[in-house]
Amino acid sequence: MTHGRLDGRAAIITGAAGGIGGAIAKAFIADGARVLIADRDLAAGEAQAKALGDAAVAFEVDVTQRAAVQAMAQEALARFGRIDILVNNAGIIRKAFVRDMSEETWDAVMDVNLKATFLCSQAVLPTMIDARRGRIINIASIAGKVGEPTASAYSAAKWGVLGFTRSLALEVAPYDILVNAICPGPIPTALGQQGWRDGAEVQGVGLDQVMARVNSRSPLGRLGTVEQVARMALFVASDDCDFTTGAAFNVDGGIVMG
Numbered sequence: 461m462t463h464g465r466l467d468g469r470a471a472i473i474t475g476a477a478g479g480i481g482g483a484i485a486k487a488f489i490a491d492g493a494r495v496l497i498a499d500r501d502l503a504a505g506e507a508q509a510k511a512l513g514d515a516a517v518a519f520e521v522d523v524t525q526r527a528a529v530q531a532m533a534q535e536a537l538a539r540f541g542r543i544d545i546l547v548n549n550a551g552i553i554r555k556a557f558v559r560d561m562s563e564e565t566w567d568a569v570m571d572v573n574l575k576a577t578f579l580c581s582q583a584v585l586p587t588m589i590d591a592r593r594g595r596i597i598n599i600a601s602i603a604g605k606v607g608e609p610t611a612s613a614y615s616a617a618k619w620g621v622l623g624f625t626r627s628l629a630l631e632v633a634p635y636d637i638l639v640n641a642i643c644p645g646p647i648p649t650a651l652g653q654q655g656w657r658d659g660a661e662v663q664g665v666g667l668d669q670v671m672a673r674v675n676s677r678s679p680l681g682r683l684g685t686v687e688q689v690a691r692m693a694l695f696v697a698s699d700d701c702d703f704t705t706g707a708a709f710n711v712d713g714g715i716v717m718g
């Protein structure tokens with residue numbers, strides 16, 4: 461029997477019915493963890509859990525709702541008896557120029573991408589503080605480091621996630637809880653593809669034009685994969701990464717370099 465880097469650990473991954481969250485769940489389970497697949501889409505979460513096997517459990521949660529998020533943490537404790545890792549991964553993207561953006565759109569993007577990161581972190585902190593250890597991994601974006609027309613709400617939310625990451629990292633360092641962010645570049649998941657389609661529509665250009673720009677954006681000249689983000693998340697969750705907190709790791713083919 462080989463040993464995994466997350467043997468005996470339990471993780472909550474929000475948005476794990478989707479592309480990046482699903483890949484992170486798969487990587488964590490392959491290295492020994494048990495994972496709560498926490499997503500608002502229960503059918504997709506259950507399908508994901510079934511594909512991943514006995515170490516995965518689906519749980520329906522809207523991460524913008526405080527009571528539901530508290531129930532999510534309780535469920536993880538009841539199932540696993542511990543919470544070692546939280547991955548704040550659930551996200552949405554909405555494209556609009558600022559001059560046209562509705563208040564509802566702004567609020568929805570802020571709630572799922574930023575407020576939920578606060579709510580979910582708050583829900584697991586008592587357990588992690590008691591244990592005097594823990595890992596919180598926030599999936600931000602390179603949009604949290606560079607601006608992008610029609611993505612102001614998304615960019616502002618992801619920028620906020622990085623500020624939250626650094627502040628929380630300082631608060632919980634005395635308990636050996638490490639808080640880090642990952643900033644993926646363009647990846648063709650449902651969210652990624654919707655962003656490119658909506659971006660083309662809002663800007664009144666062809667999808668091929670948008671894709672030509674996206675494809676040539678990174679020095680490495682290609683899109684990323686969900687597995688590349690998952691490998692970074694596994695590293696950040698594991699004991700291999702034990703002297704880094706408040707950091708934001710790019711997985712972006714060199715687009716940002718900072």
Ligand SMILES: NC(=O)c1ccc[n+]([C@@H]2O[C@H](COP(=O)([O-])OP(=O)(O)OC[C@H]3O[C@@H](n4cnc5c(N)ncnc54)[C@H](O)[C@@H]3O)[C@@H](O)[C@H]2O)c1
Binds near residue numbers: 481549
């Ligand atoms: N794909 C990219 O190009 C890219 C780039 C940078 C960052 N990201 C970030 O990666 C994360 C994962 O995105 P993805 O690309 O895998 O997209 P995805 O659409 O495949 O997955 C997102 C998941 O989040 C879930 N979700 C959305 N709102 C929710 C809510 N209120 N409560 C619970 N679950 C909710 C969805 O049901 C879905 O399963 C997001 O935070 C996204 O912003 C993606």
